[in-house]
Amino acid sequence: MPSSTRFAVAIHALTVLTLLRDRPSRSEDLARSVQTNPAVIRRILGLLADAGIVKTQLGQGGGALLAKEPEEITLREIYRAVEEPHLFALHRSPPYPKCYVGHNITPVLEEEFSRIEQAAGAALDKTTMADIAAQVETTAGFAFKGDLRFPQPRAAARKPA
Amino acid sequence: MPSSTRFAVAIHALTVLTLLRDRPSRSEDLARSVQTNPAVIRRILGLLADAGIVKTQLGQGGGALLAKEPEEITLREIYRAVEEPHLFALHRSPPYPKCYVGHNITPVLEEEFSRIEQAAGAALDKTTMADIAAQVETTAGFAFKGDLRFPQPRAAARKPA
DNA sequence: CCTTTGTGTGCGTGATACAGTTACACAAAT
DNA sequence: ATTTGTGTAACTGTATCACGCACACAAAGG
Known part of the structure; x- marks a missing residue:
């Protein structure tokens, strides 16, 4: 077993980006899904950005987006970007x-x-992010509808206090 | 890159055992060839012995021997024996x-x-220890003649003092 | 312009795995 | 009984990680 979990985390994050399409994802939200610290996500996103797989937008409403089509992102590229x-x-x-x-x-x-x-x-090389996203939907048993169901989507949509 | 070098060391040691055939190799001699400590070799030989790949003889004139034919030892077996x-x-x-x-x-x-x-x-699975030994002989440019040319074969064959 | 939002990054921490090393008990051969 | 050599436990130093904090900087929007 390799010491690093970066490959698994990268695939996880990219799956979110693939499903959300044009909506930018913040490192904080990705970190919650992965159950880690935002800084860990940012470091991995930085490696993926260097490889031309993702791009990030700063400022309000910003976050990470795929830099190319999910069908064109192979697991090999991801591995090479984040691992030895x-x-x-x-x-x-x-x-x-x-x-x-x-x-x-x-x-x-x-x-x-x-x-x-x-x-x-x-x-x-045989698997792309499009395949992974499709497999996740199959595993879920229902298609992704645009809502990851993070508990606190930003502030509190359901917590009036 | 994985953290462990056990796979490479195991192949190295097994190559020596393959070339030497019926002559037992001591952990001290294997350690010299690998450039490490005999205890490291013994630990790896222990894993290989658990997997039925080598056997060891204690006492004077003892050491490690292959437990089966080189053609029947695949790299996959070795990997499984010594790595996660x-x-x-x-x-x-x-x-x-x-x-x-x-x-x-x-x-x-x-x-x-x-x-x-x-x-x-x-x-x-495609490569066996017989293949590795043959490749080493090819790389050397001449067939192995039974002498590894360790500097101090035991005591001192050339050092009369 | 200034506040808010969010990234990028440098630094310190603790955990883990590994090779390396020493030491010693035990087995086998002579 | 002595010599030879394995098996194994204990300890050390080192490298790699994930983690977490903190802060500078960039962008958006009032």
């Missing part, structure tokens, strides 16, 4: 060069790991 | 259940991650 590139680690310190194996194992491992990462990458 | 099972992590704490996305995203992520791990697993 390698799935497998090599030795911490280089192996003993005077040993037959130590001297020759590294390029073999690199080639082998690269081959497996390519296979995983191909699998990641 | 999951390539991707879910949220640290569960998402907000009252949110449409938070309530439904987890099973979608699990299914998607499982699909990708299967693809990686299939790629890992």
